[in-house]
Amino acid sequence: MKVYNVTRFRGPALIVSIFLIVVFWAYTLFIGDGFNFGIDFQAGLNITVDVPAASDEEAIRDALDEYSPQVQTAGDAGSRFIIRIADDEETENFQQVTSRGVTARLTERFGNVSEVSEEYIGTSFAGSLATQTIWVTMIAMGLILLYVWIRFRLNYAVSAITAVFHDVLFLLGFIGAFGLEFSTATIAAVLTIIGYSLNDTIVIFDRVRENSRIVKDKTFRDIINLSVSQSLSRTLITSLTTLLAVVAILVFSSGTIRTFALSLVIGVLVGTYSSIFVASPILLAWHDRDVRKTHDSVSGTAASSGGSAPSSSTRSRPSAPEPVRQTAEEIAAATERRAKSKAKKKKKKR
Amino acid sequence: MSKTMRFLLVLLCVGLGVVFLYPTVSWYFFTDSEMQALANGTRDEIRSWAVDEATQALTEIEALAGDSDAVASPIPDEYAFLEDAAKRNYKVSNRDVPREWNLGAVLNGFRDYDDVRTALESHYRQSVLDLKDMKNRILALGLDLSGGLSVVLEPDFSALEEASTEVLSAEDRNAALESALEVINNRIDTFGVTEPQIRKQLDDSILIDIPGEADPERVNSFLVGKGSLGFYIVDDEGTAAIRQYTASGGKIVDRRPEEDGILAEGLQVLGYYTKDDYGIDQFNGWIVVPETAGLDGSHIVEAQTDTDPTTLQPLVTFRLDTEGATIFQQLTSENKNKLMAVVLDDKVKASAAIRDTIAGGRVQVEGFEYDEANDLAVVLRTGSLPVQLEVRTLQSVGASLGADTIRAGLRAILIGFGLVFVFMAVWYKGAGLVADIALALNLFLLTALLSSFNFTLTMTSIAGLILTVGMSVDANVIVFERIKEELRLGKGRSAAVDTGFKKAFWTVMDAQITTLIAALFLSQLGKGPVQGFAITLAWGIGCSLFTALFVSRLIFDIGTEGAKRRKVSIAWGIK
Numbered sequence: 029m030k031v032y033n034v035t036r037f038r039g040p041a042l043i044v045s046i047f048l049i050v051v052f053w054a055y056t057l058f059i060g061d062g063f064n065f066g067i068d069f070q071a072g073l074n075i076t077v078d079v080p081a082a083s084d085e086e087a088i089r090d091a092l093d094e095y096s097p098q099v100q101t102a103g104d105a106g107s108r109f110i111i112r113i114a115d116d117e118e119t120e121n122f123q124q125v126t127s128r129g130v131t132a133r134l135t136e137r138f139g140n141v142s143e144v145s146e147e148y149i150g151t152s153f154a155g156s157l158a159t160q161t162i163w164v165t166m167i168a169m170g171l172i173l174l175y176v177w178i179r180f181r182l183n184y185a186v187s188a189i190t191a192v193f194h195d196v197l198f199l200l201g202f203i204g205a206f207g208l209e210f211s212t213a214t215i216a217a218v219l220t221i222i223g224y225s226l227n228d229t230i231v232i233f234d235r236v237r238e239n240s241r242i243v244k245d246k247t248f249r250d251i252i253n254l255s256v257s258q259s260l261s262r263t264l265i266t267s268l269t270t271l272l273a274v275v276a277i278l279v280f281s282s283g284t285i286r287t288f289a290l291s292l293v294i295g296v297l298v299g300t301y302s303s304i305f306v307a308s309p310i311l312l313a314w315h316d317r318d319v320r321k322t323h324d325s326v327s328g329t330a331a332s333s334g335g336s337a338p339s340s341s342t343r344s345r346p347s348a349p350e351p352v353r354q355t356a357e358e359i360a361a362a363t364e365r366r367a368k369s370k371a372k373k374k375k376k377k378r
Numbered sequence: 379m380s381k382t383m384r385f386l387l388v389l390l391c392v393g394l395g396v397v398f399l400y401p402t403v404s405w406y407f408f409t410d411s412e413m414q415a416l417a418n419g420t421r422d423e424i425r426s427w428a429v430d431e432a433t434q435a436l437t438e439i440e441a442l443a444g445d446s447d448a449v450a451s452p453i454p455d456e457y458a459f460l461e462d463a464a465k466r467n468y469k470v471s472n473r474d475v476p477r478e479w480n481l482g483a484v485l486n487g488f489r490d491y492d493d494v495r496t497a498l499e500s501h502y503r504q505s506v507l508d509l510k511d512m513k514n515r516i517l518a519l520g521l522d523l524s525g526g527l528s529v530v531l532e533p534d535f536s537a538l539e540e541a542s543t544e545v546l547s548a549e550d551r552n553a554a555l556e557s558a559l560e561v562i563n564n565r566i567d568t569f570g571v572t573e574p575q576i577r578k579q580l581d582d583s584i585l586i587d588i589p590g591e592a593d594p595e596r597v598n599s600f601l602v603g604k605g606s607l608g609f610y611i612v613d614d615e616g617t618a619a620i621r622q623y624t625a626s627g628g629k630i631v632d633r634r635p636e637e638d639g640i641l642a643e644g645l646q647v648l649g650y651y652t653k654d655d656y657g658i659d660q661f662n663g664w665i666v667v668p669e670t671a672g673l674d675g676s677h678i679v680e681a682q683t684d685t686d687p688t689t690l691q692p693l694v695t696f697r698l699d700t701e702g703a704t705i706f707q708q709l710t711s712e713n714k715n716k717l718m719a720v721v722l723d724d725k726v727k728a729s730a731a732i733r734d735t736i737a738g739g740r741v742q743v744e745g746f747e748y749d750e751a752n753d754l755a756v757v758l759r760t761g762s763l764p765v766q767l768e769v770r771t772l773q774s775v776g777a778s779l780g781a782d783t784i785r786a787g788l789r790a791i792l793i794g795f796g797l798v799f800v801f802m803a804v805w806y807k808g809a810g811l812v813a814d815i816a817l818a819l820n821l822f823l824l825t826a827l828l829s830s831f832n833f834t835l836t837m838t839s840i841a842g843l844i845l846t847v848g849m850s851v852d853a854n855v856i857v858f859e860r861i862k863e864e865l866r867l868g869k870g871r872s873a874a875v876d877t878g879f880k881k882a883f884w885t886v887m888d889a890q891i892t893t894l895i896a897a898l899f900l901s902q903l904g905k906g907p908v909q910g911f912a913i914t915l916a917w918g919i920g921c922s923l924f925t926a927l928f929v930s931r932l933i934f935d936i937g938t939e940g941a942k943r944r945k946v947s948i949a950w951g952i953k
C-alpha cells in the first residue's frame with residue numbers, strides 16, 4: 029500500500045487556508061456588502077410574486093420605491109420576483125400594512141399580480157434567533173470536544189475542533205464573499221458540515237490512535253502519514269457519495285434549498301480537505317511541541333540533579349528520551365487501559 | 379445472538395416499518411383528492427357532505443326498491459355495508475335472520491327509509507372520520523410543500539396588566555392565553571376554512587397552521603383584530619380645535635395633542651380612516667371623542683351584514699341587548715343632530731349624524747368594506763381577545779409552489795439515491811449490493827419511523843433525507859475498507875469480515891455520534907425548518923447505524939455460513 033507524505037504539505041496547506049479565509053472575510057467585511065442576512069435574521073417581510081408584465085427587477089424596485097425593497101428574480105420564467113422589505117419598527121401592524129401596500133402598488137403599475145408566498149419575521153424573533161444560534165453552536169462544539177476528549181485525548185480533540193473552526197470560517201467566508209443569503213438553512217448547513225468534517229477527522233484519528241499502538245518503530249509523523257493514507261479511499265468515497273446526493277439537490281431545486289445545497293457542496297469539499305491537511309498536521313505540531321517540552325524538562329531536571337519527574341513519559345525513561353515513540357506508546361497504554369476497564373465493566377454487566 | 383434471532387429481529391423491524399408506513403402509502407396513493415380535502419375539512423363540512431351522500435344514496439335505493447327484479451337480487455356492492463346494520467336490527471328486534479340476503483331482505487331490516495338514511499349517513503360520516511384518523515398517522519406535508527398559511531402570534535400582556543390592579547400571576551397569563559386560543563378557534567371555525575391547527579407553544583406564543591389558505595390578508599384580520607368596538611358621541615368643539623391645531627403643525631401623541639391646554643381632559647383624539655380602492659387605510663383627519671364610549675361593544679349581541687338597497691354599500695346591522703338598547707336610546711335622544719362615531723380598534727371607521735332617537739336596539743352603520751363588515755360581524759359574534767396578539771412570524775405558500783417543491787425534492791432524492799446506489803454496486807461489487815440493500819432498508823425504516831410519529835415533512839427535512847442517503851453509506855464504506863485491508867493481509871472471508879466489522883465498529887460509532895451531537899443540538903434550534911432537518915438527520919443516523927452494522931453484517935454472515943461462500947466480492951483488484 030502506498031503511503032502518501034501528506035504532512036509534507038502542511039506548510040503550503042496552512043498558507044492556502046489562511047490566505048483564502050482572510051481574502052474571503054476581508055472581501056465580505058471591507059469590500060463587499062457584508063453578509064447577506066436573510067429574513068430569519070432581519071425582521072421584515074418576504075413576498076414572492078408573479079408579475080408577468082414586469083420586465084426586470086429594476087421595474088419592481090421602481091414601483092415599490094417608498095419601501096426601499098430588495099428585489100430578486102426567482103425561477104426560470106423571469107416573471108417571479110422575491111421582494112424583501114425590512115421592518116422599520118415604526119409602522120404598526122407592519123406585516124399587514126406593507127403586504128397590502130406592496131400588492132396595491134404592483135397592481136397599480138403592472139395590472140396582473142399574483143402572490144405566490146409570503147413570509148414575515150417579527151423583530152423579537154429575528155434577534156432571538158441570532159443569539160440562540162451562536163449559543164447552540166458553541167454548546168454543540170463544546171460537547172463534541174468533550175466527547176472526543178473522553179474517547180481520545182485532549183490534543184486529538186483540540187486538533188479536530190481547530191479543523192472544524194477552519195471549515196466554518198472558510199464556509200462562512202465563502203457565503204459572505206459570494207453574497208449567498210445567510211438564513212436558517214445556512215445554519216443548518218454549517219452545523220451539518222461541523223458534523224461531517226468531524227466525522228471525517230475522527231475516522232482518521234481513530235486510525236492514528238490504533239496505529240500508534242501497533243506500529244512501534246516509526247515516528248509520529250510517519251504514523252500520521254500512514255493513517256491518512258490508509259483511510260484515504262474511505263475519505264474520498266464517502267465525500268463522493270455525499271457529494272452525489274448533495275449535487276442532486278443543487279441541480280434539481282431552487283431558492284433557499286439551492287443555497288443550502290451549495291453551502292453543503294463547499295462544506296463537504298473543505299471538510300475533506302481539512303481532515304487530511306489541517307487536522308492531522310495540527311496533531312503532529314502539538315505532538316512535536318510536547319516532545320520539545322519534554323526534552324527541555326528532561327534536560328532541566330538532569331541539570332538540577334534529581335527531583336521528581338514532571339511527567340509520566342520522563343519517569344519511564346529518564347535518561348535518553350525517545351519522545352516520539354514514547355508518546356505513541358503512552359497513547360497505546362492509555363487506550364489499552366481504557367479497553368481493559370471497559371472489558372471489566374462488560375464482565376460485570378454479565 | 380444466533381443468526382436466526384438476528385434475522386427475526388430484522389424481519390420484526392421490517393414488519394413494524396410496513397405497519398407504520400401503511401397509512402402514509404394508502405393516504406397518498408390510494409385516497410382520491412376529493413376525500414383528502416374532505417378529511418382536511420371541518421366537522422361541519424363533513425356532516426353536510428355525509429347528509430348529501432346519504433340523500434343521494436337513498437334516492438337510488440328507493441328507485442331500486444320499486445323494481446321487483448332488483449329487490450330479489452343481492453344488494454349492490456356500494457351499499458353492502460347496509461347488510462351488517464340490517465343483521466343487527468333483525469337480532470335486536472328478535473326476528474329471524476333471513477337466510478338469503480337480497481335487497482328486500484336488507485330493507486326489511488329497517489323500520490323505514492329514515493332509518494336507512496341514518497345508517498347511510500353514519501356510514502359515510504364514519505368513513506371520513508376514519509380517514510381523518512388515519513391522517514394523524516401519516517407523514518404529513520409541511521405548509522411549504524402543501525401550500526397554506528402558518529402564523530406565530532405573540533401575546534402582549536401590557537394592556538392586560540394596565541387593566542388589572544394587581545400584578546399578573548402566571549396563572550392569569552395562562553388563563554388569558556387559553557381563552558385567546560378559544561376565541562381564535564371559534565373565529566377560524568366560523569370562517570369556514572379547512573381545519574386549522576392551533577397550538578400553544580412552550581414560550582407562550584400561539585402557532586396557527588391553516589393548510590390550503592394562502593391569502594395572508596384575510597386570516598390576519600381575524601387573528602389580530604382585537605374587535606374592540608364602541609359607539610362614541612363626537613365632540614364637535616374639540617374636533618374643531620384639533621383641526622386647527624394640526625393645521626398649524628401641531629402633533630398628536632398617544633391620542634392626545636402634544637401641547638397641554640388644547641383639549642379638555644377626558645377627551646381623546648382618534649384618526650378617521652376609510653379604505654381606498656386597494657383596501658388600504660386612508661387617513662381622513664382627526665376626530666375628538668370622549669375617552670369612554672357612549673355604548674360599549676360588549677352590548678352587541680349580533681352583527682349582520684347586508685347591502686343597502688339604495689346606495690349598494692355594505693351595511694352592518696348591530697343588534698343590542700336590552701340594557702344596550704336602553705343606553706343607546708338615551709344616548710341618541712340626548713345627542714340629536716350630533717355626530718356619532720363607530721370606533722374599531724382605536725380607529726374611527728364610520729361616523730354619521732344622529733337624526734332621531736334610535737329605539738329597539740337595532741343600529742345600522744355604513745362605511746365598512748364588505749369583507750371588513752363580514753369579518754367584523756364574525757369578530758363580534760365570537761367575542762374579543764383577552765390579550766393583544768402580535769404577529770411574530772408568518773408564512774404563506776401557494777399550493778402550486780408547494781407542488782413544484784415536492785416534485786423537485788422527490789426527483790433530487792431519486793437521482794441522488796440512484797447515483798449512490800449505482801456507484802456502490804460498481805465500486806464494491808457484491809459487497810456494494812449489500813450496502814445498497816442496507817441503504818434501501820435505511821430509507822424505508824426512516825420514513826416508516828417518521829410517519830409513526832406523524833412527522834411533518836418540509837423542504838429542509840427532504841434535504842436531511844437526501845443527506846442521510848449520502849452519509850449513511852459511510853458506515854458501510856468504513857467497514858468495507860477494513861475488510862479489504864484484512865483480505866489484503868491474506869485472511870479468509872469469515873475472518874476478514876469478522877475483524878473488519880470489529881475494528882470498524884468504534885470508528886463508525888465515534889464518527890456518527892459526533893454528527894448525532896450536532897444534529898440533536900440543531901433540533902433544539904429554531905422552531906421550524908431547521909428542526910425538521912435535524913430530526914430527519916438524527917433518526918437517519920440511528921437507522922443507518924442499525925442497517926450498516928447489524929443488517930449488512932447479517933447478510934455477510936448468511937453468505938459465509940448459509941451459502942458456504944469462501945470469497946468476498948468487494949473490489950475489482952482483490953480476489
